[in-house]
Amino acid sequence: MTTTLLMPSISRRALLKGMTAASALIALHPFAVHAAENQAHLRLMETTDIHVNVFPYDYYADRPNDTMGLARTASIIDAIRAESANSMLIDNGDFLQGNPMGDYIAYERGMNEGDVHPVIKAMNVLGYDVGTLGNHEFNYGLDFMFKVVGGANFPFVCANLTKGQLAGDPRNDDLMFKPYLIKEKMITDGAGNTSPVKVGFIGFVPPQIMVWDEKNLSGKANTRDIVAAAEVWIPVMKEEGADIVIALSHSGIDGTGPAELMENASLYLAGVDGIDAVFTGHQHLVFPGPTDFQGIAGVDPQKGTLQGKPAAMAGFWGSHMGLIDLLLEKDGNSWKIVDFTTEARPIYHRTEDRKVVADVASDTAVVAAAKADHEATLEYVRTPVGKTSAPLQSYFALVADDPSVQIVSKAQTWYTKEMLKDSEYKDFPVLSAAAPFKAGGRGGPDYYTEVPAGDIAIKNVADLYLYPNTTRAVLINGAQVREWLEMSAGMFNQVEPGATDAALLNPDFPSYNFDIIDGVSYKIDLAKPARYAKDGSLANPDSHRIIDLSFDGNPIDPEQQFIVATNNYRAGGGGNFPDINGDVIVFVGPDTNRDVIVRYIVDQGTINPSADFNWTFAPMPGTTATFETGPRAKAYIDDVKGARIETAGDGENGFALYRVVL
Known part of the structure; x- marks a missing residue:
């Protein structure tokens, strides 16, 4: 498989400029335009770490927020699908907990027979093909989780979560979910002919759920190492005829070296023979992109690869849609990948004066699906x-x-x-x-x-x-x-000692x-x-x-x-x-x-x-350090005047810069 980009990708802004509200003109991805008779473009789309943020609304601040919301992400799905004749949509976990709507449903309203959770209502509108679990799916207990996923009109997969003790052979584990799904997808090639491709999806959850949710999982569940589980199940998927294998990894990217039961194992998961592409998440970061995961061996944040294989991480709370575009070529009766591009497409941007501007409006079908739950949540939180x-x-x-x-x-x-x-x-x-x-x-x-x-x-x-x-x-x-x-x-x-405006906070x-x-x-x-x-x-x-x-x-x-x-x-x-x-x-x-x-x-x-200021920094005469905080901090600077903190200008990405005199 080649990892060079044979054709230029189309930027989001170029795409938007090429569209009008009246004509809804869509620019096709180059793979769709140039695919030969035996080639086809397959677009894979990812949401991840939604955390119940269906609406572009911050329930904590009780005000709209244009940086979040599955309703906003959903509004670009039709356009993204239209850029390709063939597409599939997946969710990479952490959809069930994370804001007051999740708490309201879990603790106040509950889930009765026949109820559908609002985040699932929203997801059901969008036509997901498959999903996997994140660590926060277990926060409200197993019974609640199974009630929620039971309302989904798409399946969930997870290959490293068992119902009890681990078996000697992972293939004999009593898994809570099917480890993988092989979906036969009818795709159209460059000549307009249709034929099936077998796309395999395998899911993984961080093994640390056994610590983080010990109360809910002790004696009821167990987890295997992500890479070890993949090494067992990928050959099985290939034996069952999967043409390509996509890993749904609710696990981040960590280059410190492979370790047993690693929390952020996606880089090493990508190295498993037979995996063709990796969707990652959990860390609430963006991949590919210009800022995250720089300087890690085996990671190319510009091209969007892990160990040479295409990968994407779609931010969090619906901030981005993760895209992996594959150019497939028929090889006898099966398909192989001959080229790819990756992208994390945002739902908003910031202006030069750091204001947030929404790039899309909310999808009306998603809004309608969860509107009553949204209004009930507002009443609850107030x-x-x-x-x-x-x-x-x-x-x-x-x-x-x-x-x-x-x-x-x-x-x-x-x-x-x-x-x-x-x-x-x-x-x-x-x-x-x-x-x-x-x-x-x-x-x-x-x-x-x-x-x-x-x-x-x-x-x-x-x-x-x-x-x-x-x-x-x-x-x-x-x-x-x-x-x-x-x-x-x-x-x-x-x-x-004696430094001027040293960086104070460790970003990791x-x-x-x-x-x-x-x-x-x-x-x-x-x-x-x-x-x-x-x-x-x-x-x-x-x-x-x-x-x-x-x-x-x-x-x-x-x-x-x-x-x-x-x-x-x-x-x-x-x-x-x-x-x-x-x-x-x-x-x-x-x-x-x-x-x-x-x-x-x-x-x-x-x-x-x-x-009560029971902790402070030890004095360092003649020394200052800087840190970033929110621009509204200025209204509260008098509350920390004993800590010798002062403004120091603008930070990056909308933050304000402050100085502490040590």
Whole structure:
């Protein structure tokens, strides 16, 4: 198979310029134009990481948002299909959880016999050929998931998810879903003749679901390594006559080297013999493209290849449509790929002054399919539960103690003390670990919590705590508290003393792993390198960034034991924090962390979310560092004046640049 581009691709803007509302003139893909008598153009289209975002609407902010929505992605599907005589549509997982509509259906309305979930209603309109599962499909439990997928008019495949213990031979595993689908697709060649091609689709989910959703999956499911499962099932697909094999990999792209049970295994999955193309996702990034995945061996972000094979990742929340175009050539009675192009086509763009402009309108059929559920969700999220005496915002959550994280910690501490008051742990001091979830980054310059003083509604609580995690508490000692914080401090780059405007934040460190532990006070010394790598391994064993760690006004006792309130993800080992795993869990709560926050607000009536600045950066005279945050941060800069933060101009992609004086 050749991987050179024999024909120029047509840009989205060129396509749009060639269309008019009146004529709806469509420019064909070059493969469709130039295919010979024994050649055919097959277009494969991907959505991924929709996270229940059917509408271009931010329920947390309670306002429209032109950067999201399957209804917007759907509106370009007809045009994209029309660019080719032959096309197929797939979904790559994480469609079921991620916004208040998902929570409303799962927790309030429920799924009765015959009900169809709104995201499935929308997907059923669009004519999907096949889908696979993402890790968030399991957040509401297996029974709920099966009710939801049962309403789909297209099949789901997953080759590495079993109903129980793994068999000796993966082909004997009792799988929850069919591992693959071979679909016979009638395609038209360059001469107008039609004949069948057998397209095989195989799906994969991150093995880490067994940690992330241990509560829902323990004793009911198991997972295999993605690459190992592929190596077994791809030959079976070929034996059954698949002409081409497409991997639906709800797994990202990581070039650190193959490892067992790898979370982001798509690069190495592409290397499995017999796989012809890979749809990837999970990381909420864009591939191909100019910014993500640069400099990784085996990855070509410009051409859109993994180990030389075509691949695409279609952003998140409907922001892009992933496209893999294949030029097929008939070889006897079967087909082979002789050329390809890849693309991630967006639904919006930003102007020079950083304003978002929608490139498409919403698809009316998708809007109509879920309109009643959308309106019910709006009513649900606008229900008040209490008041706040001051604004809750997360614009500075990664650089200073923050009110949006503070209120989560206060609620967790309040709840955990109440739940343990009659237990053997009633006299242990209770700390609380919480991280900022909405802190810009890959979510963009509007991806921040912002709740004005006054009424707090359910939408605001969901904004404070995005995930339906459940409560946990762990028992650890003072030394382990320090190591927990050392891992969190990987959020920051090392800063040379005396540096001017050094880059502060490590872009590869997710904000949800930046735990702040309330109940102790400490400083972070940025002059030292991070003690831990992202995977939890000791990167710099002699380095200690956490200094002046104290409890109750005194240096912390390494041997003193503490209860730390957290969530099921962290307590179960999520994030690879040292010594934090199922072995130290002493309390498994029946409630979600969100419900705890709601109860706390109801109990308090009016909350005071002001930060107590229990953590700061260690002073570095003559040193400054910069970070990006949302442009609306300017309204709250006085809230962090003790942290010596000042504006520093415009950042990239709609962000604002700020400086911290160390």
